[in-house]
Amino acid sequence: MYLDLILEQLSDGAFHSGQVLAQRLGVTRTAVWKHVSALADLGVPLERVRGRGYRIPGGIDLLDEGSIRKDLDGRTGDLLGELQIHRQIDSTNAALARAPAPAGGARVCVAEYQSAGRGRRGRHWVSPFGSNVYLSVAWQFRGGADVLQGLPLAVGVALCEALDAAGAGGLSLKWPNDVLRGRAKLAGILVEMSGDASGPCRVIVGTGINVAMPAVAGRVIGQAWADLSDLAIGRNSLVASLLNRLLPLLADYENSGFAPWRERWQARDAFAGQGVRIDGGGRVLAGIAAGVDERGALLLRTETGEVAVHAGEVSLRGMP
Ligand code: BTN
Numbered sequence: 351m352y353l354d355l356i357l358e359q360l361s362d363g364a365f366h367s368g369q370v371l372a373q374r375l376g377v378t379r380t381a382v383w384k385h386v387s388a389l390a391d392l393g394v395p396l397e398r399v400r401g402r403g404y405r406i407p408g409g410i411d412l413l414d415e416g417s418i419r420k421d422l423d424g425r426t427g428d429l430l431g432e433l434q435i436h437r438q439i440d441s442t443n444a445a446l447a448r449a450p451a452p453a454g455g456a457r458v459c460v461a462e463y464q465s466a467g468r469g470r471r472g473r474h475w476v477s478p479f480g481s482n483v484y485l486s487v488a489w490q491f492r493g494g495a496d497v498l499q500g501l502p503l504a505v506g507v508a509l510c511e512a513l514d515a516a517g518a519g520g521l522s523l524k525w526p527n528d529v530l531r532g533r534a535k536l537a538g539i540l541v542e543m544s545g546d547a548s549g550p551c552r553v554i555v556g557t558g559i560n561v562a563m564p565a566v567a568g569r570v571i572g573q574a575w576a577d578l579s580d581l582a583i584g585r586n587s588l589v590a591s592l593l594n595r596l597l598p599l600l601a602d603y604e605n606s607g608f609a610p611w612r613e614r615w616q617a618r619d620a621f622a623g624q625g626v627r628i629d630g631g632g633r634v635l636a637g638i639a640a641g642v643d644e645r646g647a648l649l650l651r652t653e654t655g656e657v658a659v660h661a662g663e664v665s666l667r668g669m670p
Pocket residue numbers: 440441442443444464466467468469470471473475483484485486528537538539540556557558559
């Protein structure tokens with residue numbers, strides 16, 4: 351609680367003395383110092399100047415429920431059951447997986463910081479404080495997982511469309527659903543499903559978007575990455591814009607399936623017509639990428655004919 355209060359005070363970018371903070375919060379200066387140190391440990395860029403106090407240079411645009419809700423479309427507002435905003439959490443996907451399945455509408459969780467952000471294939475998602483978007487949406491489908499084929503790809507298209515609307519250019523999709531800006535990864539999507547193939551099924555759609563990745567955090571990412579730091583994009587309006595696309599997509603998907611998304615996915619295919627390798631966990635396939643089928647499987651033209659690939663990691667042939 352005190353951590354939140356101190357953060358809110360410091361978010362304006364001005365200096366605040368330890369003494370004034372202590373008085374406002376009704377705690378000792380030592381307690382203020384401890385909380386400020388805890389914020390610095392999370393990666394909050396804090397400055398301490400003797401005689402002036404603490405500040406966050408440039409301030410910080412904290413995630414805020416009111417600011418997000420005011421930019422939601424009418425339909426999205428109706429589809430949104432619960433919006434959780436956390437200053438720190440292990441993983442927004444994990445938080446929603448622990449919660450009961452949403453009874454009606456979507457349960458949404460966003461965070462400033464993830465200590466254990468989850469990526470695809472068991473990887474870690476680098477999630478420094480207050481710089482990026484970490485967003486998960488839980489949705490309950492009546493039909494089973496069978497009708498959800500292609501959903502992760504449709505989410506990739508929805509993300510690109512929201513990011514385009516925010517002014518980000520040069521976006522493409524790497525199968526199944528990495529969002530690239532130029533040739534580097536801007537956003538990742540992790541869709542987790544629980545339930546059975548024919549009965550009710552819960553889906554958690556998690557997305558991480560690099561908005562202004564601090565250089566020090568970016569150094570530990572094991573691949574080329576991009577962010578949106580060249581644009582003046584507020585995270586609250588970006589979250590609202592994402593929800594304006596993701597919630598209707600989830601609400602309609604059971605009826606629409608992948609069909610309305612396939613052409614839009616292919617229009618953004620980063621590797622269409624190029625020689626690729628697909629590492630399917632021990633089995634490597636090589637061929638020419640030829641779009642996706644009606645279920646979202648990657649079509650690969652190989653020497654022995656066309657193959658539909660349902661899982662694996664794609665890379666350009668001749669590249670790592
Ligand atoms: C990928 O590996 O490309 C998928 C990355 C997904 C990261 C997001 S951040 C919000 C949500 N919570 C998580 O723990 N992971 C997803």
